[in-house]
Structures are given as structure tokens and as C-alpha cells.
Amino acid sequence: MADFEKQKMNAAVKAAEYVRSGMLVGLGTGSTSYYLIKEIGRRVREEGLKIRAVCTSRKTEDLARENGIEILQNTDDQIDLTIDGADQVGMYGTLIKGGGGALLREKIVAYNSKEMYVIVDSRKIESTHFGSFPLPVEIVPFMHLRTVQNLRKICEQTDIRRTENGEIFVTDNGNYIADMRMGKINDPLDLEESLKNIPGVVEVGLFNGIAKRIFEGTDDGCNIYRITDHGIEREEVYFDH
Template identity: 40%
Template sequence: MLLGLGTGRASEAFIRRLGEQVRRGLQIQGIATSERSEALARRENIPLVSFEQIERLDLAVDGADEVTPDLGLTKGLGGALLRERVVAYEAERFIILVTPEKLVEKLGSRAPIPIEVVPFAVPTVTRHLAALGGKPTVRKNADGFPFQTDNHNWILHTVFGPIDAPAALDADIRKIPGVVDNGLFLGMASAVLVGEPGGVRELTRQR
């Protein structure tokens, strides 16, 4: 089986559990969505491949920052949204792991929308996002310097508040020159697994 390995706390827990199964004989290969997840997978002795070696993934497993009833997602607070989207797009199924507090009625209700931007364009993209009603701030490391993605871009954490029309906002953001990707993942999740005290609840998209 070919697996996409996500980024963030939920994904790291999944990778560690997957490593246990690999040591017991499970035959899988993975593609990681970040250098951090790749390093963890290597420590867990999970065989890794690249898209130069394969064409499609059987399954991608990742976390999310928000999930709506129609399985719209906010992702990217882990700083890996672009690679997460590539891996999810190339997977036959895309499964999301969350805890109950991530469930919201509207995206933007509890988390900013991460927007990956070419550093040169940060000032202009900031102005355009403000014109769309957003309040963007540059994500920074603990040392005060801008956070850089594995692709050497910056991230603007942009607060929009609850978003009434996420598809329209997604389209408007993508029109801005210098934007590489944004954290609105719409119509991509196959299912969401919600870890609750009594067990795991599965959410599927209503057809």
C-alpha cells in the first residue's frame, strides 16, 4: 500500500502507530508532506518513496484545523499546506483525523486561514487580502524571524472570521499574484475520523 503521511500532531501520532505496524510486518511505502514528517517516518523505519517513483497513492492520512459538516477543511497551521494538498490530490482516498473541538459550522470560526506566499510578494498580497476583508499577519518563529515553509515561502495567517462562501473566497485568494496556496481544502476529504472519549466517530460527505 502507498500512503501519504500528513503533518501535525494527529499525523505524527498516526506515523508512530504506523511505525509499530511496520515493525510487525506491515508492507507499506509512504510519501511525507513535510521534512518534519519525513524525518519521523525515517526514525520509525517506514519506507519512503517520491512521486518520481510512483503515480498515485492508495490513501493519504492527515489532520485538519477545522472541519465543517460538509467536510470542508482548514489546514496548514502546521506549515505544510502546499505539500499536503499535493499529496491529498494524488491519493485515491483522503482521510482526516481530528478531535471534537475542530468541528465547526463555518470555516474561519476558530482558526486563521494560512496563506503561503512568495516572500517578494508579501507586502502586495497583504494589501489584497485586507481588501478581501482579511487581517493577515506574517507567521513568525519563536526568534521573531518569519517562518519559512519547506518550499522557502512565507505564510500569512489571515483572520476572516466565519466564512459564508468559502469557495468564492478560495477563488479570490488564488487570483492574487504571489499566492502559492491557501488553507481552504474544499471537496477533498473522503471521510473524517473524530476521536472521542467513547471511541471514533466517522463523518462522511453528504451526497
């Protein structure tokens, strides 16, 4: 049986090797990014790595601070490298993100980066049914019921995300998230444009043409893929000895 936590850790540790002193680094949010931040923190303590970081959520910020990473709240500098997880990766490198509720900040950070690397376990790359993971859409609270109705014109199975106790989930920016169960997304660029044209939509959890490399963790190492105009191409296979 696959060890998905080990896969996440292997992907994160390998991607962390690309972080160098002097960099401004974007740190993602989620269970795979947890291992990334822990590994970067280890390098800060043991290797004297010196970086500054922009965090994509308050949770990430707290974890980075605990691990001795210098945090910037705001900057006009371009980010050198952002490393983040993904809920699903399509064969041309399009991502679905936002399962952890931080998609707006994640997209702002990724867009303002020279490069974005994605760290995932072996379940996340989807060659035939991209869109089987629900697509998160961040919306403003004002008139959100009507916004959801408008989203349902595109995907009938759209609902406001709620916490375990039934309350509406609120993002770090004070917004709500609507999850769209598309089943399959054939044209992510067209879908993103259509959704963004709906008043009340803040951001869409589709990341088109942003990621440069995919680190897919395995039980014994990591597959590294480069994203080209022709799709995802394997660049390196790394085994953890």
C-alpha cells in the first residue's frame, strides 16, 4: 500500500533543495507544504540557509515563524521561487488549488514569482479526468447566495464550503469559497475566464500556465517533471537511499 505521507515528504524535501540563500521564497499552504517548511527550517538551523519568505496563509506564516524563517508581510520585490502543493495536476500543467482555502493568496504569490514548483503525492496527477477534484472559487460574502446561483448555471453541483460544525468557511481574506463539482474540465482557460466574469467572484482555483516543475513524491523517492508547451515531461527520477 502506498505511503502518501512519505510521498509528500519526499516531494517536499527534494523541492527544498532548489532553495538557495538570498532567495525570496513563496511558501504554500497545505499538508505537503508542511513538510517543505519543516525541511527549509531544518536547513536554516543546520546549514545556515538565509532566505526571506512570503506566506500564503496565516497557518503557513505561523509554521514558518516557528521554524525560524524570516517572513515578509508585503514586498514590491519579485519572488524568486514559490513552492506549493496542488489538489490536482492536469497533463498540461494546469492546477486545481484551493482545497485548503488559501487560493487567492496562493495565486497572488504564484503570479508574482519568477518560477513556481508544485509538490504532490502520486494521487494528484490526473491524465484523463482533470476536474474530478472539486474546483474552489473564492467569492465575496455580499449577495453570495445569488453568486452561487450564477455559478450553478455553469455547474449545477456547486455549494458553499462549510466547516465540520456546519458554519460557512471563511478565508483569511474574509471571503467564502464555493466548491464546483465539475466532474471533468475540458477547457480550463475558457472556464476560468467565464467564472471571473461573474460579479462577486474574487478568484478561481485554476492555475493556468504558472507552474514550471512538478515534484511527484513516491514511496522511495521523487519524479520531477518539467512543464512545456507539449505537456508534462519527465526530467529526473530521484531515489531516496
